[in-house]
Structures are given as structure tokens and as C-alpha cells.
Amino acid sequence: MNEDNARFCLLAGLILLYLLCGAAIFSALEHPFELRARLLWKQQLDNFTRRYRVNLGALHTLLRQYEEANGAGIRVDTLRPRWDFSGAFYFVGTVVSTIGFGMTTPATIAGKIFLIFYGLIGCAATILFFNLFLERIITMLAYIMRWCHERRLRCGAVRVMSSREESSGEEDSLEGWKPSVYYVMLILGVASVVIACSASTLYSSMENWSYVDSLYFCFVAFSTIGFGDLVSSQREQYESQGAYRFGNCLFILMGVCCIYSLFNVISIIIKQTLNWILSKLVCSGRHKHLPAQWRSKCMKRNAVQPMPSQYPAERHHYTDGSIETVYDSETDAGTVAEVYVGRRLSGEMISVKEFMVSNKLSLALLQKQLSETAHQGPRQSYSHQNGFSGGVGALGIMNNRLQETSVDR
């Protein structure tokens, strides 16, 4: 079993464990309430039948009819029409975003069949939209954080060591600098909380929900779970209805984008945790018969100096450093290959690759060199090796694996 499969299985196991724990906790929290609600409803039904001398069977028939009417969006207190244009727009919005509150559902066969094809394209387009949004927001955050980092660095340089070092060193230390995933998570988390709190203030005043209910609704809607027990903008009339409907859509759109980004950032951290657990499991020495790749990772992990790119204030020449680490061991072709495999995870080679790409002008020279050495080394299957350089998520996974994504038309 290779590392990718091991991580996948570990994650599946942990999720199963998480589900079992969650089921136990929710069961403990909610079961008493369910029993009470059941008892209450029985009493209410008894009272009604006794008072009005209604046949219980007839009442049950009525209630079944009411359930069916419920499915068509009918309630005792009149709601907004389900299938006028604005209602249908709200509905398709919940479809393509996969929120699916279920306050409105197609009842005709034609509607159901159309939904399947409509949703197929719509959901795919929305996934792309969320991914492009994620790309935009990460680019923006990286830009802002880089700018802040640059300013802090420059201020520090002016104050403390204005005479000791040249300014060129400063530029170099920025070259490899990237924002930490934890900061990005923090920023997205704060943004999500701000959006959810603002939205909750709006909802609790417009819908007469408690603030906790509003927050709960916000989470359920923004995470695209969409239970449908609470749905905003369903009554027939609101004050300043147009503005509220627009604000509702805007909040849901912003919230969904933000929480989607947050989920993806958290999932990176979870992936790191999985990798850490796996490396602990492997390095604890319990497994004697490991693939060479893993063993070398354990052995090399301490030998390889991790790049201090997190501490750019040290003015370490990022690119030079990473090149030299590999360059030093370039005594034997076999050694190089092993070191390369061993360091696949530690990222030095990836950073070298990045640097090569970033240095456009030297590429032409490199290609010349490359075309000379192209047929000398043994060729390796590309698919396995590409596991990390291709990205860790959704479409990035498919990057460089499919014709069209590597050409990226």
C-alpha cells in the first residue's frame, strides 16, 4: 500500500470514528426532546379528537393530505408562492449551490427529470465558480499578506540593521515567502464569523428567529447542508421586501463562498495532520517491512535541514540554500535519485522546480541542457511521481493527469 492509499484509508477510518462519536453525542442531546415532542403531539391529538368528536381515522387522513400539501409548499400561515419567478429563482439557487433547503421541490415528473439535467450542469458550474473564487481570494490574501510582510521586513531592516546588510538580501528572502495556511484560515474564519453575525442580525429581526437559531441557519445554509427546518425569506410579506430578498441572496452567496474556502483551508490542515500521523506511525519502527520510499523519509527527515522560509527575517537565501542541499549530494546518480525520492515530501525539490519556472530567462538554457540529457536517465512512470506537484485538491488533482488540464486550454 503506498502513501496516498494509506492516507485515504486513514482519513476514511477517522471520519467513520468521527461519525460514530457524533451520532452518540447527538443522540444523547436530542433523544429526550424527541420523546417529549412525541408525547406532546399525542396529547394534542387526543385533546382535539375528544373535544370535537372527530374520528381519529378521518383526522389521520386529513393530516396525510396536509403532508402532501406540505410537499407542494402549502402551510397554514400563507407563505410566498413557490413557483412564481422569484420563488423559482430561489429554488434554482438552492439547486446549483447544492444547499437544497427543500422548501420548494419539483412535484411533476417533467420537473424532476429536468432537474437532473439542469442540476448536473449547474452544480458543476457552481463548483467551478467556488474554485475560481477560492483562487481569487487566496491570490488576494497572499498579495495583501506579502505586502504586510514586506513592509514589516523593511521597517525592521531600517530600524535594526540599516548598516549591516545590503538591501538585496531582503529581496531574496521575499522570493520564497508565502503566507501561512494558518493565517489564511484565521482570516477566512474571521470573515465567515463576521458575515454570519451580520446575516444573523438581519434574519433575527426580519424572521423573528432567536439569534442562536439565526446563527444555526447561517451555518446550515452557508455550508450547503441546507436542512430546510429554517428557511429565510419564506413569508408572504416583509417590510422592504425587495431589499430583504436581495440582501438574503447576497448574504447566502458571500457566506457560501467564504465557508467553502474555509472548509478547503481546514482540509489542508487536516491533510497535514494525516501526514504527520502517518509519519509517526511509520517512524515509530513498528512496521519493519516498509517501502524504501517511506524508510528513506524517516531516515532523511532529521538529516535534511528544513528550509527556514518561515523565518525570512533571518535573511536566508532560500533558493540558493535549497539548490545546494541537492547539489552537494550529486556524487552518484543513484544517490541523487534516492535523495530526491526521500525528500519528495519535504519540498526542497518542489521549491527548486518553482524557482526554475519563476526564472524565465534561464529556462531556455536549461532546456538545452535537458535535451542533451533527455535520453540518458531511466524513465519513470510519471503518474506516481506527480502525486505532489499536481496539487492536493479537487481539480488540482487532475492537473497534469489529463490531456486537457495539462495543456490547460
Next chain:
Amino acid sequence: MNEDNARFCLLAGLILLYLLCGAAIFSALEHPFELRARLLWKQQLDNFTRRYRVNLGALHTLLRQYEEANGAGIRVDTLRPRWDFSGAFYFVGTVVSTIGFGMTTPATIAGKIFLIFYGLIGCAATILFFNLFLERIITMLAYIMRWCHERRLRCGAVRVMSSREESSGEEDSLEGWKPSVYYVMLILGVASVVIACSASTLYSSMENWSYVDSLYFCFVAFSTIGFGDLVSSQREQYESQGAYRFGNCLFILMGVCCIYSLFNVISIIIKQTLNWILSKLVCSGRHKHLPAQWRSKCMKRNAVQPMPSQYPAERHHYTDGSIETVYDSETDAGTVAEVYVGRRLSGEMISVKEFMVSNKLSLALLQKQLSETAHQGPRQSYSHQNGFSGGVGALGIMNNRLQETSVDR
């Protein structure tokens, strides 16, 4: 406005248009049914009040109470308990997968607050799970398709041109070969249809739904929309209940994974379509004041010979070809840079980079070369340039942009 932003805005506009069209169609399909259902319910209510001489107000109170009881999962025909362990497990499953049928929802404040934190971690973990699944399935499909392609190639070589070319040419043409995204979409689509049809057969026999209803349920569940108008495994008793519940979970898990992968593959195709539309818009010459990058793309598009990697039977030496295209134009540093920018989209450079990475042993030499030329060329900001090599989706977007994802711990 750069290309990434233009694509994002174009997509947002197209989705809005798609929503408007969808709203119009659904409104036309479903509105008549809504009116009929409303009329029917009014008649049923009238009949009941007239026959049993029940005060309409009292009946409305009862129906409101019934709505509340509905929220706690109570129906006339007894359903399975909501919050016993198995019910709670089903519930948390719909939470972390973001299906959110809403057949069970937390009613207590503690449950609602716990849900927010539980869902935050759970949904992120599940997104990671789906992404890792996507990675596994794409790797597997690429492996299988490569194997088929290899066999076909070998058979063809033996039959037709056994004497004309050396077998080394065959290996080379495989080097750059990757499965087409359309084939992958086809395979995933067929797999989804097979899973949905098998599941529908099960559901229509166990739940007494019509086959179309079952298919509709499958799509709604697998795409994680989860309206909740139809929910499987809700009755109190089934024949062979344990097996059915397990099968239900398994079908939903497989379906969700499959449709998630399908959505992501479709979203790649949508992205290509967007790029195509953008290039058409740009190249039609309507915009005179373009960024140099776009203009060069238009001009170069016809000049650059697209790589025939889609037709590997032609035995084109993929890697050599792409190297030489760039190598020929290596007369001037400025020209090389411009060509590089111009071809960013057409993928030649990306394939060169891939090839460089795939050739482990020549890397050491390249790095030596690189360290010599490292400080000669002007440094470019990395973030912009990385738009394509970093991947086109979810976490892949963040790849190489954050500290932790580029080191990929």
C-alpha cells in the same frame, strides 16, 4: 482586468443567466401544479370542517402543532425513531456530506450549537475525503486507460509497421500520453448512471417509489442537494432491514463520491469552454487596448503548432518536439520571455516542466546549470506566473501559494 478575473466574471454572468433561464422553465413547469395543489388542499380542508363541524381556527391550531411535530420528525405513519443511535448516525452522515435532507434536525439549542462546530470539522474532513477519492479514481483511470492505450499501440505497431520504426519510438510517444478529460467524464458518467440505476431499483422496490422518483432521489442525494422531499430508509420496518440500511449507506457513499468526481471533471470542461469564449472575445479584435499577454496569445495561437499528443498513433516525439519549439526561438532573451508568456496557455512550457521533473537523474545537472544562471535573469513575481502550474481547482489552487501546501507536509 487580467485573464483570471475576466474568466471569473464571465462565469458569474453565465451562471446568473443559467439561473434566470432555469427559474423561468421551472416556473412554467411547476406553477400549474402548485395552483392545483393549493385548490385541492382548500377543498379537503373545507370538506373536513363541514363534515365534522370543526372550528377552522381550532383546526389551524392543530395543523400548526402538527407542523411543529413534523419538525421533530413525527408523522401520522410512524417513522423510524429520529435520534436513536442509527438515526443519529444517518443524521451526522447527511451533515458531514452536506446532503442535509432535513428529515432529522437538531431541535435543542445545545444540539444546534454543537452542530456548528461538529459540521465545521466534519465537512472539511469530508471535502478532503472527496478530494482524495477524486485523486485515487483519476490515478486509477489514468493507469487503466494508459494500459489500454499502450496495448492498442503495441498491437498496431506489430500489425502495420513492424519493420518501419524502432520500438523506442513507441515508448517515447507514451511518455507524454495522458487520458482525455472527455473519456474520463464518459467513464465517470457511465459509472454514475450505473450506480444510480442500481440504487433506484433497490429504492423503488423497498420504498414503493416510482422509478423516476427513485432516480430523482438518487440525483438529489448524490449531488448533496438533499431536498428531503423523498428520503430513503425512513419507515419503521423493512424486510431485511439491516441489509437495506447498509446498502442505502453504501449506495449514497458511492454515488456522492462518483457524482462529486463527475462534477469536477465537468467543471474542467466548463473552464475550457470559458477560456475558449474568452479567447474568441479577445481575438475578434473588438478590444484594442489589451494587455500584451493576451495580444501575444492571439497572435501566437495560429503560429504555434498544437501538440499532437491526442493522436499518439502518429508517433510524434512529444517531448523533443516541445523542447525544440522553444529551443529554436532561443535567439534573444526577450524573445524567449515573450514566447513563454505567449504560450503559457498552450501548454508547451508546462509539458517541458513536467518532463524535467519526470527525468530525475538529469535534474542534478539542471540544478547545477541553474545555480550558475540563478542571479542573471530578472526575477519575476511568482504569484502571477503560477496561475496555471498550480492547478485549476479547490486545494490545487492553494498549492504553491501557501507555506504549508508548497512544502506539502
